[in-house]
Amino acid sequence: MSTSVVEHGNARPSLGQVLDFAWGRGPFTATEAMAGASLTRSTTIDAIDTLVDLGVVHELANARDAGEYSGGRPARRFELPADLGAVIALDAGDAHLGITITDLARAPLAHLRTGLDPQHTVGQRRATILRHLEAALAESGVPRDRILALCAGVAAPVARDGSSPPHPAGFWERTNPGLAEVLAGWAPVVQVKNDAVLAAAAEGDLGEAVGCRDYIALVAGERLGAGAVVDGHILHGAHGGVGEMVLFDHVRGVDSADGLGPVTARLARGLIEAGEASPGGPLVALLADGLPADRILALAAARDPDAVRVARRAGEFLARVVAVLGSTYDPERVIICGAIADGIEPVLDAARDALRPLLDLPAPVLLRSRLGADIVLTGAISTALAAARSVGLPQLVAQRLRG
Template sequence: MSVISGSPQQLRRANLGAVLDVAWGAGPFTATDAIGATGLTRTTVLGLCDDLVGLGWLRELGPERLPGDRAKGRPARRYAFDPRAGHVVGVDAGQHRVTASVADLAGAVLARETRVLGAGGEDRAARVGGVRGAVDDALHGAGTHAGSVLVTVVGVPAPTDVLGRPPASEDGFWARMNPDLVAALARPGQHVVVDNDANLAAIAEGAVGAGVGARSFVTLLSGERFGAGLMVDGVLLRGRHGGAGEMHVLDLVDGVGSASGLAATVRQWLAEDAGLARLRRRLPAEPEFADVAAAALAGDRDAQGVVDRLGDRLARVCAVLGGLLDVERVIVGGAVATSVGPVLERTTASLAAYMHLPVPEVVASALGADGVHLGAVRRALALVREDPLALTLPAVPASDGAEPEPSRADAVARADRRAAGAAATAPA
């Protein structure tokens, strides 16, 4: 028979966590439901539920007589997890634009705002200001404030270590993309994480996107630069410095030559290839990837030639990833995903010629440009669930003319005193 040891406070905390885990996402529940899931006694469960109500994690609902209850007697007390007890923020801090989302603790996105950085995307002050501004705008749109945020996760186009710092690079690009955003966004009582954008996109794809059902897949962000989030056997690969999935190795790959993504490559070819002069005249003044893809679908032969070249180049990239990792699927993400279909047709047709292993399926992400900030929200929620009782929920404001609500810290102290008192009066 195993014996659980620890102080009364530690045991109480563990039991609070067990009941809260039952409540999270379960809908309305009764003490009987929690007893069945935890094995704790009714008296203990009711006390824990009262504490979790005081801490702000649960709401007590109106009593309801359940089927089979006797007509007389007290109806069952009911509780529910309160998803608006706090909020999380997910940010996609791309090279040229920032998108911030605010979500409740059930993962429902309440507001989303974007700020364009443009040419100032590599300036530290402009970048930090853009991230802060997008977050503030999203909080305002959600009808809340910074004090309600428990965890903020920011995705950047750079590798990051466990402390959210970029490794050194010769051109300093990674540091410009991540100018110590952990410190810049730090607020009292709030946890800030900075992570690689492709890693966060892979988290989103695995949860709600094209990676659902696949244990090994690559999410390939493909706009300005290629960057890959690598999910292998259900594990997100990060590497010693957070550099797993960095694609500068493509400099060495014949027929690819750089880590430039599809959008950047199209702009470069249109600007430098004299053979595309006719196509340039038929496109908008500042053509983008989507313009070329649309022209190819409309039957423009020059645009179809560009699409063929892009498809072959992408096939070589997918062959490198598929050959190294033996994945089931390569998910092409980022803003180009909505118009990448013609390119993927050529990629799929070419891929077998470059691989010995069975070829991975190559698909477009349905999340598109939303993948990174949605993945950031997912990771923020996971961090809250890892140790929710280590976080302090925002205080409940008092209604007009009423006594102030007790602070969350007071509620924690009451729970600890109750646990200590119970231990002191328990029979030896």
């Protein structure tokens, strides 16, 4: 984190170093902080006492009062309280909005999920997002001046300034209706990120890519989107377009950026229309419900022969997608993310078999995400907490020093 915290114009790096040590640690002693922050004892104690005076660090009961005393002078104990501030995460998709507010220990304080009208104008979408954001903040009980960071995920490429480039059909401008500007006053740090980038952040922080430096989080439900991490860095590009999947319009056997949901339904319908499915079988029975992908995959997991054939063909489709990503980014792992991941194993089994001959490089390991449908919110929380640690909290301390 930034270790420069200002007191009357003078840098106090020691305050930042102690804050960095204390973040997410729970109770600690001055001796532990001294070692962890690489400071002298007197400097450590001075920094801790300053932070206690500012109400940023709390002094706890000493070891004797806490029942941990074993002789000698009891050590003073301190903690950076999780309720010192909060962060906001948004997932603004084409037709849905998710908002989560957490404390600094990631404990949820409010959660909201609702639909968004894809036909809304930019102005209507802005107003709707702000209205629900105000409602979530009220539910959380957190004063607005205690919000240390905010991160919003959108279904569009996002440049470094939080804007999205124009889209031929206006889709990107609608899904990211100038959120960086609209939300600018909500926190010391406001970030807008592509949803697949946030999925990659979530997998690296809490999921299947912990400790991995080269991986792709493939959001694969309705539309394909890839968050690419190479050499430990999430890739963005000049316009935030790394991982945009329009390239698959030009890949034989893939032919579009449609995700595994519509592709699985399309393959099932093709199997039925070709007369290859059992007329009285459970796959044909799903026609009345529109051939939902999750139920097709559940049938495949139960070894229904028709659904297994669909899953195998969906796996061949996925293998072509992964082969292109593997040749482009050389990942160690490709993680299938989103709600579709819950039942994806039959497809992954087929994709693993089909992938090997499609690559000259070693094939990436194919995994399913275990972070669920809210993975974009999970990544937005991780991103907002990192910003709160590096910027929001030091700014809070600087304000209290000046005040």
